[in-house]
Amino acid sequence: MPDTSYDTIVIGVGGMGSAAVYQLAKRGQDVLGIERYDIPHRRGSSHGDTRIFRLTQPEHPDYVPLAERARTLWRRLEAESGADLLTTTGSIHAGPEGSEVVAGAVDSCEAHDVPYEVLSGTELNERFPGYELPDGHRGVFQPDGGYLACERAISTHVEQAFSHGATVRAREAVREVDIGENDVTVRTDRDEYTADSLVVAAGAWAGKHLEFLSDFLTPERRIMGWFQPQAPDRFDPSNFPVFSVDVPAGHYYGFPVFERSGFKIGMTPESPAPIDPDEWDDEPTVDDERDLRRLLDDNFPDAAGETLRLTTCIITSSEDGHFYLDTHPDYGHVSIAAGFTGHGYKFCSVVGEVLADFATDGATDNPIDVHRFEERI
Known part of the structure; x- marks a missing residue:
């Protein structure tokens, strides 16, 4: 029987999730990414050939350092993979x-x-x-x-994740998520998996996997x-x-x-x-x-x-136009990226890094205060 136990499970392998799978695998994690559609696919918000990258951030000045870090990571991914992305x-x-x-x-x-x-x-x-x-x-x-080649970037993150030993399963829908005190169980239409930590980067489906989010997305x-x-x-x-x-x-x-x-x-x-x-x-x-x-x-x-x-x-x-990027309010081993409000793709590379920080270290040095749950939900 194949092993169904992992260090971290990532639900959603679009723009954010593919970056998280890559970052986790690169750190030596035994990581599983689960995607309900194809990789990449056109059912979410990470398709359409191109997505805007910009340092100008009228949404909030605190976004600028995050965008600058994202640019560094996009260029690093290009250097590692040989792909033209940005x-x-x-x-x-x-x-x-x-x-x-x-x-x-x-x-x-x-x-x-x-x-x-x-x-x-x-x-x-x-x-x-x-x-x-x-x-x-x-x-x-x-x-x-400028702009990012969005589907190519997802494929590149996944290919690089494979090179570091990641497992990614497409065309597999998550049916149930059980969060324990120190672990998680994810049941899909194909199998059941367990892990020490969970990353939810499921786009429009995030509120269906984590009920507490449903009123805020x-x-x-x-x-x-x-x-x-x-x-x-x-x-x-x-x-x-x-x-x-x-x-x-x-x-x-x-x-x-x-x-x-x-x-x-x-x-x-x-x-x-x-x-x-x-x-x-x-x-x-x-x-x-x-x-x-x-x-x-x-x-x-x-x-x-x-x-x-x-x-x-x-x-x-x-709810307020700022995306959510934080650990679960009650379970520190569950991290979440959601609610990107139509202007999030540029941040995929750094969001993946933050999610990997949460899963491996429980904290991140990236500037994300405006994106945390505290006092917002």
Whole structure:
């Protein structure tokens, strides 16, 4: 009979979980990663070719050191694996003059001596001709931003974990989690496993595995689209920064063309509806496409060519917008990463390190105070 006892079990092998499996295996842990879908897959929030990396953090200045550590770890993973994962293009946060997104971006840079420029809409459009923002807008340009090849990064973390002896099981759904005083038992649709410690990095399913989280996590549907640029050179990574913009049509984010054809954009709805990750409509609609095209028509007209691809994803929002990264309030041998609210992928590498710190040392030196459970739930 195969051994079903491990040092640590990781539930969820997406962006965060794959990094945790890698970090644990690298430290000599006998680790098992369990994933209900494929590796990688398109049912969560770690797919779509690219995800934004940025040092500018309008969500909270305390995110900046964590982003800097994440960048170090992404580069280290590239060096170890030979994979190209992080492409630097610069990043732009833009909105009307005096808007919170602009002020927050500036504050986060100022707090940690991160270099940046504030450009008017006209100045930004002249420097990066793919853009067409109103002159009354302001854009915070930070040169170290860029994008991560998200599916490739998951696969790379898993491959490197394998090289250190990890076990990963895909297409296996967790049915029950029993937490003991000093151990855990995980029952799936295939087997039963025990371990000294547990990591939960299950995205939209985290609240289903740990009931105390269910009231503090809200899974939501999102849409992404790829459109054929009519002036392709303007949307090349060499001269097009990733962006997050507030414009009259709404809040959008986007990327230069990457490997496959198409200028990629996504949007954050003003009033997102909660979903059940096991029962939701994952097929894009005509209305979804229309919502995305409003940005192209008004602010990126040179990219408003034919629609090439649409896809959906699930993001999981926390109660206050800050993701949860901590040990269980009652069980120190259970660590949790959840509620990344649509802006977490860039942190995968360092989240994996923090989760491994918790599992092996019970604590971490990484700056995560704003992400702890204490006084938040």
